[in-house]
Amino acid sequence: MTAPDRDISEIEAELDGARDDVVQAADEVARLEDELAAAGGEDAAIQAELDAARDALTDAEAAAADLEGELADAEAYADLEADIAELEARLEDQPAHRRVPMAPSPYSRPDISGTPLRTRMRGIVGLGQMLPIESRIDLRGRQRCVTEQFLD
Numbered sequence: 001m002t003a004p005d006r007d008i009s010e011i012e013a014e015l016d017g018a019r020d021d022v023v024q025a026a027d028e029v030a031r032l033e034d035e036l037a038a039a040g041g042e043d044a045a046i047q048a049e050l051d052a053a054r055d056a057l058t059d060a061e062a063a064a065a066d067l068e069g070e071l072a073d074a075e076a077y078a079d080l081e082a083d084i085a086e087l088e089a090r091l092e093d094q095p096a097h098r099r100v101p102m103a104p105s106p107y108s109r110p111d112i113s114g115t116p117l118r119t120r121m122r123g124i125v126g127l128g129q130m131l132p133i134e135s136r137i138d139l140r141g142r143q144r145c146v147t148e149q150f151l152d
Contacts, residue, residue, distance in 0.1 A: 004074040011071045018064040025057035 004011075032050040039046055
């Protein structure tokens with residue numbers, strides 16, 4: 001999502017004007033339809049004005065719809081910014097030992113700036129499988145002498 005080009009208040013002000021334009025165009029269409037009906041429905045000049053007024057109404061409605069979409073996008077962006085700011089504040093308040101580093105994206109390229117230009121292979125592949133090593137995860141962290149029921 002990209003940042004909006006304008007402030008929400010600017011979009012709202014322009015949207016209010018566009019809604020007024022729609023109301024005025026609709027009133028003009030209704031007035032011309034009444035005139036055409038009073039003329040028996042056969043006046044070419046009124047019909048041409050009515051067609052132009054309908055086109056103007058369609059354009060005004062499209063402009064208002066575009067502004068409503070822009071306003072919705074700007075409000076969604078503002079909500080996301082607020083959510084991000086809240087998460088950043090919560091992260092800053094969190095103790096350093098409780099922070100979990102984010103894993104790199106599987107779609108990001110690895111940093112190969114320090115590697116030699118040609119491909120090399122390791123001498124022993126799967127050394128951990130050949131040696132009798134048991135790997136475990138210490139879930140207690142700094143609380144080594146605490147029973148399981150009192151762990152965080």
